[in-house]
Amino acid sequence: MNCLKFRFLTFVFLSSATAVAQTGTTPPAASPTPSQSAPIPGKTVSPAVTPGAGEQAAQQPPPSLVPETAAVITINGVCEISPSGAPKAPTHTAAGAKTGAASAHAASAASSSSSSSDCKTQITRAEFEKLMKTVAPGAPAQARRQVASRYVQFLTAANEGVKLGVDKEPEFNEQLALMRLQLLGNDAVRKLQAQAANVNESEMKAYYDQNPSAFEEVTLTRVLIPRVPPDPKSTDPAPDGKAIADNARQQLMIGGDPEKIEKGIYDQLKNTTTPPSTKFGARRHGSMPAPQEQKIFAMKDGEITEVMTDPSGLVIYRVDEKKQLAFEDVKEDVKQRIARQRMADVNEKITNASKADFNDAYFGPETASPKMGTPGAPPTGSRPPAGSPGAAPTPADTSHSQPSSSAPPK
Numbered sequence: 001m002n003c004l005k006f007r008f009l010t011f012v013f014l015s016s017a018t019a020v021a022q023t024g025t026t027p028p029a030a031s032p033t034p035s036q037s038a039p040i041p042g043k044t045v046s047p048a049v050t051p052g053a054g055e056q057a058a059q060q061p062p063p064s065l066v067p068e069t070a071a072v073i074t075i076n077g078v079c080e081i082s083p084s085g086a087p088k089a090p091t092h093t094a095a096g097a098k099t100g101a102a103s104a105h106a107a108s109a110a111s112s113s114s115s116s117s118d119c120k121t122q123i124t125r126a127e128f129e130k131l132m133k134t135v136a137p138g139a140p141a142q143a144r145r146q147v148a149s150r151y152v153q154f155l156t157a158a159n160e161g162v163k164l165g166v167d168k169e170p171e172f173n174e175q176l177a178l179m180r181l182q183l184l185g186n187d188a189v190r191k192l193q194a195q196a197a198n199v200n201e202s203e204m205k206a207y208y209d210q211n212p213s214a215f216e217e218v219t220l221t222r223v224l225i226p227r228v229p230p231d232p233k234s235t236d237p238a239p240d241g242k243a244i245a246d247n248a249r250q251q252l253m254i255g256g257d258p259e260k261i262e263k264g265i266y267d268q269l270k271n272t273t274t275p276p277s278t279k280f281g282a283r284r285h286g287s288m289p290a291p292q293e294q295k296i297f298a299m300k301d302g303e304i305t306e307v308m309t310d311p312s313g314l315v316i317y318r319v320d321e322k323k324q325l326a327f328e329d330v331k332e333d334v335k336q337r338i339a340r341q342r343m344a345d346v347n348e349k350i351t352n353a354s355k356a357d358f359n360d361a362y363f364g365p366e367t368a369s370p371k372m373g374t375p376g377a378p379p380t381g382s383r384p385p386a387g388s389p390g391a392a393p394t395p396a397d398t399s400h401s402q403p404s405s406s407a408p409p410k
Helices: 002-023 053-059 101-118 125-135 140-162 170-196 201-210 241-253 258-268 291-298 331-351
Strands: 073-078 118-125 217-227 279-284 309-310 313-324
Touching: 073 125, 073 140, 118 125, 118 140, 118 313, 140 258, 170 331, 201 331, 217 258, 241 258, 241 313, 291 309, 291 313
Parallel strands: none
Antiparallel strands: 073 118, 217 279, 217 313, 309 313
């Protein structure tokens, strides 16, 4: 149980510190005063008045004013472990070397007094900045206190581990070995990602020239025929959505106003909601359902699609403009595509670099293997639950958004 808590705290510390580096900001928090106690995990803390961004910047001392050898963190009560994680050697006092019961008693008293007043661990500016480069490179100066607070919690838990003899248990070295393997894999992936992202101008231009269709854009007008749920109380026949859509397409073909056509559709269907704008905007490859996209990008300016089935109902599109985006406008997209392809190639190479044979007499017959994810990534079971300090939301990919799902009209 202690090992699990220790591992979870490690994950939370590193995840939170990394999140600070990625966002470049820290949650608003008032700087603690000497009268305030350190935050206790799991305990609700009353909100405090937070100074504005300008005030925070003004209150943040320039690092150059603090010598590299000066202590920037002093942790009283942590004396069993060094910042590197190695247990500290026991301190022998002169009084402890004396013989005799009286001297031993005096030495014990002196040691107890010393441990209560002198038991501390100090972190210099150089040591802390080295830590920042490891767990939160590029983090802003105002993130230092947050990382430092978590580091104190981290060292305090490790100090307790040494007291309990966790580092002397047989499983400890096994865990260290596994953590070393994971770190090697993680750092290998990180290095490969950095290499993959190193794309020069000529490589981007060559990719752009070789994949022109990937950078096409169409501006569309869309007329929507929404789904009409059946009314169980009505004795009238349900409106024929397909017939209404075919009629709307004919009107669009002869130059009818899309907004008026769509408004007429809603009136026919007795739909009292406000019709969406028919100006569907610019779309690129990958932003629409594949069957629709394939047909739309094969069309020319002014052409109108047949009636299409869509998750939101029935739709008709008109291609208002189709163009090739300029290289300068899509350079970042080109770079990301090349980097993703390189990483996919590297992952495939790593995956296929070895082949394992398993003893069926021991493991049993082969079954469908679970996906292991990116080499070097933390195992799925180590991810903290949603809402925990180590959890991070996954950003949505808005470039591939699709209309809301609903059945087409009958």
